[in-house]
Amino acid sequence: MHPLIGIPCSTAASADNPPGYHVNQAYARAVEQTGGVPILIPLLSPDSPALRALYDALDGILLPGGADLQPQSYGATPHPKLGSVDPNRDATELALARWALAESKPILGICRGQQCLNVAAGGSLFQDIASEIPGALIHRHEPRGALAHHIRVDPASALAEALGSSSFDANSLHHQAVKDVAPGFIPVAWAPDGVIEGMERRDHPFALAVQFHPEELVPGHEPSECLLRSFADAAAHKYGR
Ligand code: MN
Numbered sequence: 001m002h003p004l005i006g007i008p009c010s011t012a013a014s015a016d017n018p019p020g021y022h023v024n025q026a027y028a029r030a031v032e033q034t035g036g037v038p039i040l041i042p043l044l045s046p047d048s049p050a051l052r053a054l055y056d057a058l059d060g061i062l063l064p065g066g067a068d069l070q071p072q073s074y075g076a077t078p079h080p081k082l083g084s085v086d087p088n089r090d091a092t093e094l095a096l097a098r099w100a101l102a103e104s105k106p107i108l109g110i111c112r113g114q115q116c117l118n119v120a121a122g123g124s125l126f127q128d129i130a131s132e133i134p135g136a137l138i139h140r141h142e143p144r145g146a147l148a149h150h151i152r153v154d155p156a157s158a159l160a161e162a163l164g165s166s167s168f169d170a171n172s173l174h175h176q177a178v179k180d181v182a183p184g185f186i187p188v189a190w191a192p193d194g195v196i197e198g199m200e201r202r203d204h205p206f207a208l209a210v211q212f213h214p215e216e217l218v219p220g221h222e223p224s225e226c227l228l229r230s231f232a233d234a235a236a237h238k239y240g241r
Contacts, residue, residue, distance in 0.1 A: 001035075001236035001237075002036075002037050002236075003035070003036050003037065003059035003060055003232050003235035003236040004036075004037050004039050004057065004058045004059045004060075004235075005031045005036040005037060005038055005039065005058070005059065005060045005061070005062050005231075005232065005235060006039045006040075006041045006054065006055070006058040006060070006061050006062065006096070007023055007027050007028065007031070007038055007039065007040055007041060007062045007064055008041045008043065008061075008063065008064070008089065008092055008093050008096060009021035009022055009023050009040055009041060009042060009043060009089075010022050010023070010043075010066045010067065010086055010089050011043060011086050011088055011089060021040070021042055021043065023040050023064065024064070024065075024215070026144075026213075026215040026216050027062065027064050027110075027215045028040070029215075030214065030215035030216075030218045030224075030228055031062065031215075031228065031232070033218055033219060033228075034218065034225060034228035034229045034231075034232050035228075035229055035232035035233065035236070036060070036228075036231070036232040036235065039054075039058060041054060041092070041096070043088045043089055043091075043092045044092060045091065045092075046091055046092060046094075046095035051092065051095070051096075052099075055096060055099055055100075055105075058105070059105075059106070059235035059236065060105065060106040060107065060108070060206075060231060060232070060234065060235030061096050061097070061100050061105060061106070061107045061108075062107075062108050062110065062113070062231070063093055063096070063097060063107065063108070063109045063110065063112070063113030063114075063116050063117065063209075064110055064111070064112065064113055064215075065110055065111030065112045065113065065173065065174075065213060066086065066089070066111075066112045067083060067084045067085055067086040067089070067112070068082055068083040068084065068085050068112075068127070068176055069085070069090055069112070069115055069116060069119055069125065070085045070087060070090055071125075071127060073090055073094065073119050074119045074123065074124040074125060075124070076124060076125075076127070078127070079127035079128055079131070079132070080131075081127060081128035081130070081131050081175070082127050082128070083175065083176075090116075093113075093116050093120075094116065094119065094120045097109075097116055097117050097120035097121075098120050098121075100207070101117070101120065101121060101184075101201065101204065101207060104204055104205055106205060106206035106207075106231060106234040106235045107206070107207050107208075108206070108208055108209070108210075108227075108228075108231045109199075109208070109209030109210070110209075110210060110212075110213060110214065110215065111173065111174050111210075111211060111212070111213055112174075112176075113209060114178065114196075114198070114199060114209035114210060114211050115176055115177075115178060117182075117185070117199070117207070117209050118178045118181065118182045118185060118199065118209070119182075120182075121182030121183065121184055121185055122182045122183055123178060123179070123180050123181050123182030123183075123185065124179045124180040125176050125177065125178060125179050126176055126177045126178075126179045127176055128175055128176065129174070129175055129176065129177050129195065130175065133177070133193070133194075133195065135193065136193045136195060137149050137172075137191060137192065137193045137195070138172075139172045139173075139174050139175065139177070139191070139195060139211075140172070140173060140174060140175050141171065141172045141173065142173070144171060144173055144213065144216045145171060145216045145217060146171055147169040147170060147171060148169075148170070148171050148172035149169065149170070149172055149191050149192060150167070150168070150169050150191070150192055151167075151168055151169070151170050151189055151190070151191060151197045151198070151212065152166070152167055152189065152190055152192075153165070153166040153167065153188060153189040153198060154166070154188040154189070157186075157188035157189075157198075157200060158188075158200050158202070158206075158208065159188045159189060159198045159199075159200050159208050159210070159227075160188070161230075162206075162208055162226065162227050162230035162231070163223040163226050163227050163230075164222065164223060164226035165222065165223045165226070168221075168222075168223045170197075170210075170212035170213075170214075170217070170221075170223070170224075171212050171213050171216055171217060172191075172211070172212060173212075173213055173216075174211055177195045177196060177211065178196040178199065178211075181196070181199060184201055184203065185199045185200065185201055185209075186199060186200055186201075186202060187199050188200050189210065189211075191211075195211070196211065197210060197211040197212060198210045198211065205234060206230075206231065206234035206235075208227075208231070210227070214227050214228055215228070
């Protein structure tokens with residue numbers, strides 16, 4: 001069983017190179033180390049038959065971290081603290097997320113990926129935790145592998161089962177967070193300040209999201225390894241080859 005796990009790229013722009021695509025190596029390595037086959041997805045138009053064909057060939061979708069989603073995608077106007085955006089990535093990822101949610105393909109959202117799943121299903125975001133949530137913890141905490149704050153997970157949730165844990169410390173590299181949870185999703189994990197750190201769908205075989213970065217914590221962080229392995233297992237069993 002070698003499930004093909006698609007990871008959308010971000011737009012890469014620099015003065016020295018023609019326009020490119022980028023994915024942090026940590027995602028590909030973490031998928032490989034936990035039983036999956038990482039496949040990088042270029043930012044083709046949602047209308048492209050090639051994007052749909054690629055999606056159809058994949059066993060699971062991993063939506064990774066990255067730039068902020070455009071607030072227009074959830075009906076908001078840009079906040080002064082909005083970070084950089086990547087409109088082509090928004091378009092590709094929102095299409096992949098909606099297909100996977102509608103068609104029961106295993107999907108895991110990480111950081112921006114959680115936010116993308118929420119927006120794809122009709123939810124909204126805090127555009128900047130520090131300026132919109134009084135008293136919030138610091139959620140943008142380097143280095144990337146540092147355990148920044150505690151996470152409490154509903155022990156009865158599918159996310160807790162996938163993590164193999166309902167209480168652990170994790171890293172935190174975000175300045176945005178889920179605000180209004182999308183219809184169909186249930187918040188199931190929280191930081192001590194109440195910021196949503198995980199969500200899931202109960203009407204789907206595997207649609208989970210976390211706000212922390214498990215790909216930066218493997219190997220060695222048991223809940224991260226368990227989550228990524230559970231995702232690969234779900235992809236292998238549902239669409240196993
Ligand atoms: Mn956090």
